[in-house]
Amino acid sequence: MNKSIFYHAGCPVCISAEHDIINLVGSENVEIVNIGENQSRIQEAESAGVESVPALLTPNGNILHINFGASLIDVKS
Amino acid sequence: MNKSIFYHAGCPVCISAEHDIINLVGSENVEIVNIGENQSRIQEAESAGVESVPALLTPNGNILHINFGASLIDVKS
Structure with a gap:
């Protein structure tokens, strides 16, 4: 099984x-990716369908947006 | 480990x-509970902190609201 990827931005809800x-x-x-610290992976997250963090990209390509920490727009700015 | 409980209401996002x-x-x-069909468990979900479905109650009592299907208010009405 491929890994899932958990995208977050360091916020309390994310942690x-x-x-x-x-x-x-x-x-x-699961691979943990902090897109607040590692902004080079924001584009990848966006392409996968991540709209807010925290979010889990499943091995079959689905995005589970879990609770709500921050929108991707806010992480980028 | 105790089981998680996945609360949903049968909506496409939930499935x-x-x-x-x-x-x-x-x-x-994970125990799957359809609170649209099994309304007797809505109170339990609400007490655990479920505000919308689908939601996952983890063994340590945290609620993960996953994507958004319907608010609990709508499921009750």
């Missing part, structure tokens, strides 16, 4: 959801 | 997220 996702799926099954 | 969650965490680790 809380990150812990939950790691507990649920296992840290070996 | 899609249900498949993703089952793929991610395994069907043996």
Whole structure:
């Protein structure tokens, strides 16, 4: 199985959801990407369909927007 | 580990997220509850902090609101 990718931006809602996702799926099954710190991956997240963070890109390409931390527009600005 | 509970209301967004969650965490680790059909469990969902469906109640009591299908208010009416 390919890994999921968890996109976040360091916000409290993001960190809380990150812990939950790691507990649920296992840290070996998910790559954590902080697009607030690593802005070079924002384009990739956007192309995958991420509109807000935190969001989980599943191995089959679906985006699960989990709770709401920040919009991608705010992360970019 | 206690199971997670996935609350939904049968909407297309809910069904899609249900498949993703089952793929991610395994069907043996999550109880699926359709509160549209099983209205007796709406109160329980509300008490746990569910505001909209689909939502996942994690074993440690956190609620992950996943995408957006319908508000709990709409499910109740």
